[in-house]
Amino acid sequence: MSLPNFFIKIPYSLVGPGSISKLPELIKEMDGTRVLIVTDNGVKEAGLLHTLIESIKNSGCHYSTYDECMPNTPSGNIDQCAKKAIEEQTDLLIGIGGGSVIDTTKIVSLLAANSLEMSDIIGAPTMPSKALAKIIIPTTSGTGSEWSRLALYTDEADGRKKMFRGMKVFADAVIIDPELTLGMPQRVTADTGIDALTHAIEAYTSSTAHTVGDSFSETAIQMVSCNLLRVYNNGKDLEARYNMSIAASLAMEAMTVEGGGLAHMIDASIIAKAHISHGAALAIILPHVMEYDIPANVDRYARLATLMGAKMSGLSLDEAAALSVQTFKKLCSDLGMKHKLSQVGIKSDDIPAMVENVLKFGGARLAPHKAEDITSILKAAL
Ligand SMILES: [Fe+2]
Numbered sequence: 001m002s003l004p005n006f007f008i009k010i011p012y013s014l015v016g017p018g019s020i021s022k023l024p025e026l027i028k029e030m031d032g033t034r035v036l037i038v039t040d041n042g043v044k045e046a047g048l049l050h051t052l053i054e055s056i057k058n059s060g061c062h063y064s065t066y067d068e069c070m071p072n073t074p075s076g077n078i079d080q081c082a083k084k085a086i087e088e089q090t091d092l093l094i095g096i097g098g099g100s101v102i103d104t105t106k107i108v109s110l111l112a113a114n115s116l117e118m119s120d121i122i123g124a125p126t127m128p129s130k131a132l133a134k135i136i137i138p139t140t141s142g143t144g145s146e147w148s149r150l151a152l153y154t155d156e157a158d159g160r161k162k163m164f165r166g167m168k169v170f171a172d173a174v175i176i177d178p179e180l181t182l183g184m185p186q187r188v189t190a191d192t193g194i195d196a197l198t199h200a201i202e203a204y205t206s207s208t209a210h211t212v213g214d215s216f217s218e219t220a221i222q223m224v225s226c227n228l229l230r231v232y233n234n235g236k237d238l239e240a241r242y243n244m245s246i247a248a249s250l251a252m253e254a255m256t257v258e259g260g261g262l263a264h265m266i267d268a269s270i271i272a273k274a275h276i277s278h279g280a281a282l283a284i285i286l287p288h289v290m291e292y293d294i295p296a297n298v299d300r301y302a303r304l305a306t307l308m309g310a311k312m313s314g315l316s317l318d319e320a321a322a323l324s325v326q327t328f329k330k331l332c333s334d335l336g337m338k339h340k341l342s343q344v345g346i347k348s349d350d351i352p353a354m355v356e357n358v359l360k361f362g363g364a365r366l367a368p369h370k371a372e373d374i375t376s377i378l379k380a381a382l
Pocket residue numbers: 143195196199264278
């Protein structure tokens with residue numbers, strides 16, 4: 001009998017169209033008097049910052065804005081934002097944006113509450129003892145960072161992607177308002193949607209999957225499979241945006257509860273080489289990770305194909321499992337995504353260095369996968 005140990009925490013979340021209007025009440029409930037809004041230029045240009053500020057004005061609190069968050073969350077950029085939070089004597093952070101903005105906000109909450117800089121906490125044996133309160137408002141449907149205990153960043157000292165994790169990293173409150181995602185560009189919609197689907201698939205097929213985690217991953221897989229193409233073809237489809245917003249958060253919860261997979265360990269070396277988005281790299285590599293993984297987990301992959309909406313009648317278990325890969329590839333193709341490493345400029349000569357990178361940064365999490373496994377997956381993806 002399997003009796004898995006796991007932890008679960010879902011931040012307090014206001015979900016639904018127009019839920020951003022509840023922000024003033026939330027600020028009051030959280031005793032926010034000096035708010036720093038953390039965001040990026042994309043959110044500002046999309047007009048979402050204006051919407052947010054109009055809402056905050058009703059709360060009567062003092063507010064200021066840091067709108068210079070950068071993609072991939074560079075450490076120096078986080079320091080800049082933390083400096084502003086400390087100077088402004090901020091007592092509540094509001095992060096509105098995609099994954100990089102959310103991760104910046106989470107890390108700034110640790111730095112500002114303890115008057116620290118990134119160099120004080122990178123590689124430190126323990127996490128800072130306090131964190132500023134933070135409200136997270138995602139404007140994409142993909143990373144699921146709003147519900148995760150992780151915050152990713154790029155350490156500019158060595159160029160590596162790293163992360164902080166722990167209880168203090170969790171958002172104190174989340175607003176998931178699908179109306180904020182209506183203007184998301186088509187390419188970002190596809191890339192972030194595939195990221196969410198990959199979280200759910202990697203959680204569902206992980207060796208540590210269990211019934212509770214499955215309740216999140218199965219729902220997320222079904223919701224993304226039914227709605228991603230809909231929002232790709234019509235970004236103004238509020239019902240499909242609503243479903244994608246919820247699916248992205250559920251997919252991250254699945255990954256938090258059940259664990260991740262190999263595609264998320266390999267994709268960083270693809271991104272470093274090809275300079276493509278996280279979702280675009282996953283679209284290329286996940287089918288090959290799935291093919292590699294199927295022999296050890298045929299039942300799960302057959303069920304996965306069903307969850308993704310594939311027609312299964314008359315198929316053997318092996319055929320059904322293989323159909324999960326074809327179904328994922330078909331979705332990516334319908335979303336106009338590339339499916340080979342060679343299409344993004346990666347050559348076979350690049351593979352040894354990429355494998356080395358994966359092994360170097362994957363650490364213990366990679367076990368039991370070896371260099372030859374990663375090599376064969378990357379070669380198959382060429
Ligand atoms: Fe991801």
